[in-house]
Amino acid sequence: MRVRLEDVARAASVSPKTVSRVLNDEANVSDETRKRVRAAMEAMDYRPHPSARSLAGSRSFLVAMLYDNNDNPASTYLAEIQDGVLEACDAHRYSMMVRPLRMRSDDFIRRLDTLISDHHPDGVVLTPPITDYAPLLKRLRERNVPYASVSPMQRGNAIGVSMDEQQAARAIVEHLLALGHRRIAHVIGIADHGASRWRLAGYREAMAAAGLPEDPALVVQGAFTFGSGVAAARQLFALEQRPTAVFAANDDMATGVMWAAGEYGLKVPHDLSVCGFDDTPLARQLWPALTTIQQPSREMGKIAAQQLLNLLRGRGLGQLVEIPFSLQIRNSTARVP
Amino acid sequence: MRVRLEDVARAASVSPKTVSRVLNDEANVSDETRKRVRAAMEAMDYRPHPSARSLAGSRSFLVAMLYDNNDNPASTYLAEIQDGVLEACDAHRYSMMVRPLRMRSDDFIRRLDTLISDHHPDGVVLTPPITDYAPLLKRLRERNVPYASVSPMQRGNAIGVSMDEQQAARAIVEHLLALGHRRIAHVIGIADHGASRWRLAGYREAMAAAGLPEDPALVVQGAFTFGSGVAAARQLFALEQRPTAVFAANDDMATGVMWAAGEYGLKVPHDLSVCGFDDTPLARQLWPALTTIQQPSREMGKIAAQQLLNLLRGRGLGQLVEIPFSLQIRNSTARVP
């Protein structure tokens, strides 16, 4: 049969409430008693019943991870974040559920309400691009559901994790500049995503700092997909004055650019330097391997969840942790021809 | 405040137990009463408290989706299955949790036990390649946790969903044969995965049926990744007698083959036909677009979960549903040069 809290109490010769105190790391238990109770729990392999706990305590020990299912970024990115969130939740014995939501859909808020009413998550983790969807944030606040974000655009009082993507983008463009490139193109991601804006801003900043006026023909719209990278590259290669380097806003598009280069008979990096952003597994598998910015998605998911859990467990307020990027220089970039 | 079952009972002038009966679709409620109770629930926007329900009823209304985190197939595949499982769970007001497990890890079973003891899922959905991991299945049976599988290898009394991958592989190779190809290579997936075996078997079957003896040099090992496709293709292109067509066991590897073809100056499909398996989004974005087998992962996840839920809800026993494949002929395959 199932071992209950009451059984542990009996074994440790204390009251159920004391066991409960130990279970929840509460105060007012002597070290000696605490030790004895812990030993009894261990010996009996006691597992608290989550439903009983949440029914009596009105906390669910549940974290929901929300993501956009409409034009979500690469599924590998989300999968990694999910793994990180899960790891953090596991460590604190919280459970996690995932909820796809359609940002442009009319019943977005209704679905959110359903989620909250049906499952009572103690908190939620928001992933791009819904980290800054105003109606969502408003509703979460109204319903008193704490949240943490991965790469939020508004950094005001947000908690979670972020990376200085603009700085990173600037660094990678400066790498190209240092190689002698001047005609450097940029392939933008989905327009209103924070990631797209920061990366574009970093590109512009680096170009401006190098005294290069922006050539609108060199900045083309993509959509974070391989296919959009191919299309963007074709557009660039059709130019009279082709770029000598392309900075795509993510690795998938960079891969598309390399693909298109093949079509046009351009050798990377000899005829064309290409770089991306994210450091997906693909980046290392390509030949030549892709110069890119390492974005540790899994780690970011984990940190965001940890901040949320700190808040939920009354361990401080939760912060917006800034994590460092690192420029991965590989073989897809070389000196200008 | 929260609307409780008791409140609904009062509003409908019945006892709490009757509302409970209606909530759980139980018998012994007159149609008229049932209607009245349903109306009251609707009017009051009643949401049963999941914890109270599971505490009293000893069912969790929870389905866990298990996947391998060691050498999992493409994350997009799992993400799609996950979405399908989630959709089915939502429809029946079950919640879903995801659990990565490391198949080759020693504490696999311990982690499974922890999952079951901590969360008491009413059932689990198994995804490749852990659908046939004997210690797992054994433990699930011992602990009386029902399960359904996506593409299990042992079809004995499994429930879930499957596709005739061998037949599909045979069909795609027959397509190549019909185009006049004779030197057809195959890039195998991760060795012990069912998917790899079936696709290889289908390849062999088609070749044999065409009276072509197997050339071992034309069958090379891959690992389902883009990079492994590139490596396999380089091996094939180094052969004195190059193949005129390559059937890769999935789209990622097929993409790798096309990439390597570019390196070798081979034009697809003019110099080389390439086809894959899965019909990932990538397949349509490539140029030329990839001939492949459509495998509706999302739908498969949904069906597997539905079969499990049928079982859990006492609606029959759950079956192994066979879903049809469809050959997507695109531009990466053409007549033999």
Added chain:
DNA sequence: ATGAAAGCGCTAACAT
């Protein structure tokens, strides 16, 4: 076909 009473396993609020 419907209801009354008891209790699932925990924690809140109040003792001591």
Added chain:
DNA sequence: ATGTTAGCGCTTTCAT
């Protein structure tokens, strides 16, 4: 620092 009592919102069991 520890214990007692009541009750979270449902379902079970057993009655009628």
